[in-house]
Every structure is written in structure tokens, then in C-alpha cells.
Amino acid sequence: xxxxxxxxxxxxxxxxxxxxxxxxxxxxxxxxxxxxxxxxxxxxxxxxxxxxxxxxxxxxxxxxxxxxxxxxxxxxxxxxxxxxxxxxxxxxxxxxxxxxxxxxxxxxxxxxxxxxxxxxxxxxxxxxxxxxxxxxxxxxxxx
Numbered sequence: 574x575x576x577x578x579x580x581x582x583x584x585x586x587x588x589x590x591x592x593x594x595x596x597x598x599x600x601x602x603x604x605x606x607x608x609x610x611x612x613x614x615x616x617x618x619x620x621x622x623x624x625x626x627x628x629x630x631x632x633x634x635x636x637x638x639x640x641x642x643x644x645x646x647x648x649x650x651x652x653x654x655x656x657x658x659x660x661x662x663x664x665x666x667x668x669x670x671x672x673x674x675x676x677x678x679x680x681x682x683x684x685x686x687x688x689x690x691x692x693x694x695x696x697x698x699x700x701x702x703x704x705x706x707x708x709x710x711x712x713x714x715x716x
Contacts, residue, residue: 581683
């Protein structure tokens with residue numbers, strides 16, 4: 574079972590690090606049919622919903638890309654430490670980067686049943702936006 578999970582995780586890592594709009598189908602094949610995906614903005618279930626999240630990345634961002642800096646797994650759990658690089662299309666901002674971690678639970682076939690992302694949306698997104706960014710940086714300094 575460990576070999577199956579290890580191979581699936583390495584394949585998942587490859588898909589994230591080579592994410593392209595025309596490869597999203599390959600990426601979501603690593604998820605079970607009713608997989609949970611949760612991040613600071615949304616919580617969805619199922620491959621179709623997960624696929625829409627990744628399609629939306631390409632609709633809103635220029636050149637989204639991931640670098641997986643660490644992959645650790647034990648039994649049917651794994652964590653991916655990653656950096657996400659992008660530019661906002663709408664605001665024409667400078668290139669941005671977010672660091673986060675994904676906590677994955679897998680089934681016996683190595684398919685992801687639960688994917689929960691942990692990252693700071695204030696630092697990663699809000700502080701970079703016009704108007705709200707200056708407010709967020711001000712509040713952060715005050716706290």
C-alpha cells in the first residue's frame with residue numbers, strides 16, 4: 574500500500590508543479606470522486622467542484638504556478654509544503670507569492686479523500702490589493 578501511495582503522491586507533486594489549464598483533468602484524477610477540498614475561501618466536494626477551483630485560478634490569475642518544497646507522508650496521510658506564485662490579472666500587480674501547506678488524507682488506492690489548505694489570506698492576498706492592502710498593513714502594525 575505504501576508504494577501505491579508514494580507513487581500517487583509523486584504524481585500529484587508533478588501535476589501541481591506543472592499545472593496548466595489543459596492538465597487540470599490529470600490533477601483532479603488524484604482525488605476520489607467525493608473528495609473534500611477546503612482552503613481559506615471555500616469548501617467543496619467532488620472532482621467537478623475541485624476542477625472548477627483550479628480553472629478559476631487561470632481565469633483570475635496570470636501564470637499561476639506551484640513549487641512543492643516538502644512532501645511528507647505516513648500511512649494514508651500526507652502534507653505538502655508549497656509556494657504559490659502568481660500575478661493578479663485584474664489589478665496588474667507585481668508577481669506575488671504565498672507559502673502554505675496542504676494536509677491530505679488518502680484512501681488505500683492513494684486517492685485524496687480530504688485536502689485542506691492552510692495559508693494566510695491576509696498576508697498572501699489582501700495585503701497586496703489596492704486600497705484594502707494599505708488598510709490590512711495598517712491594522713497588522715496596530716495589532
